[in-house]
Amino acid sequence: MQTHDAKRVEITIEAVMQSRLTEALKSAGVTGFTILPVFGGSGRSGEWSRSGQVSRASGMVQVICIIRPERLDALLEAAFAVVDRHIGVVSVTNCQVLRAERF
Amino acid sequence: MQTHDAKRVEITIEAVMQSRLTEALKSAGVTGFTILPVFGGSGRSGEWSRSGQVSRASGMVQVICIIRPERLDALLEAAFAVVDRHIGVVSVTNCQVLRAERF
Amino acid sequence: MQTHDAKRVEITIEAVMQSRLTEALKSAGVTGFTILPVFGGSGRSGEWSRSGQVSRASGMVQVICIIRPERLDALLEAAFAVVDRHIGVVSVTNCQVLRAERF
Amino acid sequence: MDQILSLTADNLLSPVILSFALGLAASLARSDLSIPEAIAKGMSIYLLFAIGFKGGVSVASHGIDATLGLSLLTGVLLSALLPLVAFFLLQVLTDLDRLNAGAVAAHYGSISIVTYVAGTSVLESQGLIYEGYMVAVAAAMEAPAILSALWLISRGGGDRKMDSDLWREIILNGSIVLLVGSFAIGWATGEEGLAEISSFVVSPFKGVLCLFLLDMGIVAGRGLRSGSGLIKPGLLAFGVLMPVLGASAGLACALLLGLSTGGTVLMMVLGASASYIAVPAAMRVAVPEANPSIYLTLSLGVTFPFNLTLGLPIYVAVARTVTGG
Amino acid sequence: MDQILSLTADNLLSPVILSFALGLAASLARSDLSIPEAIAKGMSIYLLFAIGFKGGVSVASHGIDATLGLSLLTGVLLSALLPLVAFFLLQVLTDLDRLNAGAVAAHYGSISIVTYVAGTSVLESQGLIYEGYMVAVAAAMEAPAILSALWLISRGGGDRKMDSDLWREIILNGSIVLLVGSFAIGWATGEEGLAEISSFVVSPFKGVLCLFLLDMGIVAGRGLRSGSGLIKPGLLAFGVLMPVLGASAGLACALLLGLSTGGTVLMMVLGASASYIAVPAAMRVAVPEANPSIYLTLSLGVTFPFNLTLGLPIYVAVARTVTGG
Amino acid sequence: MDQILSLTADNLLSPVILSFALGLAASLARSDLSIPEAIAKGMSIYLLFAIGFKGGVSVASHGIDATLGLSLLTGVLLSALLPLVAFFLLQVLTDLDRLNAGAVAAHYGSISIVTYVAGTSVLESQGLIYEGYMVAVAAAMEAPAILSALWLISRGGGDRKMDSDLWREIILNGSIVLLVGSFAIGWATGEEGLAEISSFVVSPFKGVLCLFLLDMGIVAGRGLRSGSGLIKPGLLAFGVLMPVLGASAGLACALLLGLSTGGTVLMMVLGASASYIAVPAAMRVAVPEANPSIYLTLSLGVTFPFNLTLGLPIYVAVARTVTGG
Numbered sequence A, B, C: 001m002q003t004h005d006a007k008r009v010e011i012t013i014e015a016v017m018q019s020r021l022t023e024a025l026k027s028a029g030v031t032g033f034t035i036l037p038v039f040g041g042s043g044r045s046g047e048w049s050r051s052g053q054v055s056r057a058s059g060m061v062q063v064i065c066i067i068r069p070e071r072l073d074a075l076l077e078a079a080f081a082v083v084d085r086h087i088g089v090v091s092v093t094n095c096q097v098l099r100a101e102r103f
Numbered sequence D, E, F: 001m002d003q004i005l006s007l008t009a010d011n012l013l014s015p016v017i018l019s020f021a022l023g024l025a026a027s028l029a030r031s032d033l034s035i036p037e038a039i040a041k042g043m044s045i046y047l048l049f050a051i052g053f054k055g056g057v058s059v060a061s062h063g064i065d066a067t068l069g070l071s072l073l074t075g076v077l078l079s080a081l082l083p084l085v086a087f088f089l090l091q092v093l094t095d096l097d098r099l100n101a102g103a104v105a106a107h108y109g110s111i112s113i114v115t116y117v118a119g120t121s122v123l124e125s126q127g128l129i130y131e132g133y134m135v136a137v138a139a140a141m142e143a144p145a146i147l148s149a150l151w152l153i154s155r156g157g158g159d160r161k162m163d164s165d166l167w168r169e170i171i172l173n174g175s176i177v178l179l180v181g182s183f184a185i186g187w188a189t190g191e192e193g194l195a196e197i198s199s200f201v202v203s204p205f206k207g208v209l210c211l212f213l214l215d216m217g218i219v220a221g222r223g224l225r226s227g228s229g230l231i232k233p234g235l236l237a238f239g240v241l242m243p244v245l246g247a248s249a250g251l252a253c254a255l256l257l258g259l260s261t262g263g264t265v266l267m268m269v270l271g272a273s274a275s276y277i278a279v280p281a282a283m284r285v286a287v288p289e290a291n292p293s294i295y296l297t298l299s300l301g302v303t304f305p306f307n308l309t310l311g312l313p314i315y316v317a318v319a320r321t322v323t324g325g
């Protein structure tokens, strides 16, 4: 099938920062993203798990954006401005998509 | 370690279509897939979140299939037939797998 | 923005083996990972779903590690030792990360 | 009139309605108050189980009324015919295309079980009795509307194939199965069964309903915030007029069947209420081109609060007047 | 015989059993009725906490029976020895290999706390009293079966190394800790503690049990649908015979210990029931090559419904006859 | 002194405290006992709704005390000023930098609603009455501490910009909205509303509290296991001294306001308790450089158990002595 080059950006970020990140993405013209729940993890600030937690303070989500390659830089700038002072991981992968007109 | 080329297909699709998609994948000979819950997202049809929802109508899941490269086309045809009229995103990434005999 | 090459390793493994895997990863010097809940799936051992389940026996999680390319082999050895006798899928993708000093 | 006003005031001051208002207000003010999806689903399972079970027990105690069969049949017809009314009204009041109008119409033929529950709880506070089997009528009314709506849509061309999977999904929809199943369990175990589990299905019921309505208020508010642009005046008018028409049709049916005052109110409530669980899911499968924001916002954000606040007292007052109850 | 029949009829007509049947039927008919994982886990935590707590309170009120220690010991032995019986029976009746037979055997030595709870609720409806510490015996029987099964498997060669992590996971398994812990809390706080929380741990208990069994019916039905090909006649026979053997062994132990009629029934139930929470998880870690569909389907899809429907009335009737209670 | 000892013994032997201990022990022993996030959140929503509602009903029944407004104001001031005390104490006792000290200080100005609830349940078991509006004071004390802590931090340079989003998040935080909202609902519906839902908000309350504290024990234990390295002696001393100072400040305020004995205890509890839900989330947004392990472990792993076990009986005894109640 006909596929098109695109970038898959995966941003793992604190749950409290989710709405700030998605607002920043929208300001940068990114309107499509998918948010996955994260169950736990480990990093320089130690290990954590969502189980039994009531506060949103200790928890992360994963925001996945699939975008055209030429829009990557704008997205990364926007994401970085939010992630900068906060804990979080940003990774970019090359991918192929169906129905490129959607992105 | 010895790794092998494979394709990672990620299909974000409405929860109501999940079983139709997996049936279609199975008909196309794809037997291995993993389903991730999706917490929310945004697209041309607006922003949404699962929190507090009772109906399956507004919700998506992410189906991840790792397959041998030569089976990609059959998978995409099958997926596309289901996704076509529905909202959803299909992306394909090159990857490497251990234990290729499994795929 | 300045990005750096990295590897994104995605290990889908039984929930009962999660802590053994993360211990093995830590012994291999991997300290950063993110754990996603898995809702269901299908493989050679049939189809399953978490809905309504009480036992941890039937359930998987997805462990995602982003690491520097040179540390890939150590990670794969460690992961393989745990996954070996168990059901599970390991895939590796090339990616780009911001803030490489974190990995 | 006075009666309606005092009933409305009473109704608006119940913890149940105020909980909905709280959720709505929190959500419109963009508070992060939210209830986890699993808890919302758990509460809806509890409510369906309890309401079905109590309905069954009531049938077991009072025996089957001759009208049970007729009521079920009437419910099915009402559910199947109301979408035609709705569809027509939508074409008069709005500029929705055939697909969207059909999808909206399906919702209004079907029913909202929470509105039904809110209705029973008003009846109980008024000391009005009602036929226990009305919950079975509610279950019977969930699906027929979907079929007539799909028929309406397919008349406009384009194949809306009802594959067998979709049939099964509609008929064996979780909420229908749970409602009918727990009704059967209640019927089979009767008062004795109720005695065993009444401190689960009866005592905490209204409190759970409060929290469930809090959640519905939150979700409705979220929908209104993002979907308000879609709800033009014509659509808004439909969202208020249609329940009144549905209630009137329900009233007519109830009078023909000779239901009790309480039963009449419930038949009106079933006619007036619009689905927001089963039908939206079916529409996503069968009519994916229709915009879910329209039918969800209309059903949950307009008609549901209307029925809950103003509709219920009006239906009670009218039913009392007409049946002399 | 008549007594068994009437007991069975009574039992089958309880809301608890009918809820299981509803879940099973819904799932076999492929309805989408489902209960969120978090809610199912929440209910199981509630049930474990309530049953443990009430057991502890009962010990606090009636004092420690001289047989408490002996009963615990007997439970441990029963749990450790039943897998040998099961393993032997599996080799006679089925063609399972050593690994799968060992894994299945582990389940039948261990216990199912929900079957135990269903047993206590039959006892209560029959007005039979039982030793409160039986819940501690239940906790004590969870783990030993795992060890003997692993020993059985390792005799066939291949190292089944019980690393210390696995030991800890088995002994400090969440359900054991919660059961023992809430037993201790109930014991420590006694009737006074019960008065404080009885409208939480006592009143709604049976209703929660209904919903929990609804869920177990759904999960069992799902397992039967996908795993039915694996359950050959021999395995099916095992799934029904083994609980009868386990109950007989339990009966013998109870008579030796001189338990009350109710206690005798519960010891039979513990012998008869098969684990479906703790043991499967341990088997996935220690014997990953064994097929989980076999042991889960057998335990949850065959033995559990057998015990629930036919087993319980039989055990009650037998215990009454034998103990004269 | 005797009174304190016997109160402490009573308190330690309540199911609520023992449930916390069970969770803590299970978690420290690395059992896999855990409660799903959705269930924990569901319980916290239930507790907030019930406590707010009951507070509102109590105000509706006993009328507004002239001190209501003054108490709210005092609560706000207490919440705003305690962080200054905490900050100073941290600089004396520990070597935390300004950011971490400020973040910790914010927690101790704010309050822990579960500690408050545990306090009310001790009061009830002692037969002490208290002002129903204290729950509104609790709500009023959630946020001010955050502002003064951010001010403390910003004095050290670096712009801690309080953007409008953060303001809204703090003020319209889900737990504040739910507490205030259900307080208003209880107030509006009064005893009549309570009669409708008391078997939901009153009867099972203490049992739910047990399971919630079980969960808090598990989470606290997990925090202590991973964060124990961070809790140096100085910090530990702070975690025990600060609640005593906070309680003393609360006592002074209560005496000035002329609260009842029960109200005095609750004002002490509010002063003594440290937030672990709203404030941590605000700190992650506003002071991301501060280490959450420090403030979470201190608040949930040190101060919360201290207040629960030793603090409460002391506060009750002191308040009784001082107010002569």
Ligand SMILES: Nc1ncnc2c1ncn2[C@@H]1O[C@H](COP(=O)(O)O)[C@@H](O)[C@H]1O
Pocket (backbone or CB within 6 Å): A012, A040, A041, A042, A043, A044, A045, A046, A047, A048, A060, A087, A088, A089, C031, C032, C033, C034, C035, C064, C065, C066, C067, C103
């Ligand atoms: N290398 C990594 N790969 C995947 N996820 C990571 C990685 N490093 C950190 N994370 C995630 O980001 C969170 C915060 O990381 P940190 O800021 O290093 O404490 C962790 O708890 C993980 O969920």
Ligand SMILES: Nc1ncnc2c1ncn2[C@@H]1O[C@H](COP(=O)(O)O)[C@@H](O)[C@H]1O
Pocket (backbone or CB within 6 Å): A031, A032, A033, A034, A035, A064, A065, A066, A067, A103, B012, B040, B041, B042, B043, B044, B045, B046, B047, B048, B060, B087, B088, B089
């Ligand atoms: N570019 C994208 N990247 C990631 N997810 C997307 C993207 N576009 C859409 N989605 C997901 O697909 C859903 C439906 O998209 P749409 O059909 O554009 O409304 C969204 O709510 C997202 O969850």
Ligand SMILES: Nc1ncnc2c1ncn2[C@@H]1O[C@H](COP(=O)(O)O)[C@@H](O)[C@H]1O
Pocket (backbone or CB within 6 Å): B031, B032, B033, B034, B035, B064, B065, B066, B067, B103, C012, C040, C041, C042, C043, C044, C045, C046, C047, C048, C060, C087, C088, C089
């Ligand atoms: N090809 C695949 N792609 C994605 N996930 C897979 C694949 N194969 C297996 N899985 C996941 O791994 C689990 C166990 O696989 P198996 O060992 O083949 O039964 C499945 O239930 C899926 O969740």
Ligand code: NA
Pocket (backbone or CB within 6 Å): D082, D107, D108, D109, D110, D111, D112, D246, D270, D271, D272, D273, D274
């Ligand atoms: Na209707």
Ligand code: NA
Pocket (backbone or CB within 6 Å): E082, E107, E108, E109, E110, E111, E112, E246, E270, E271, E272, E273, E274
């Ligand atoms: Na057994």
Ligand code: NA
Pocket (backbone or CB within 6 Å): F082, F107, F108, F109, F110, F111, F112, F246, F270, F271, F272, F273, F274, F275
């Ligand atoms: Na405080």
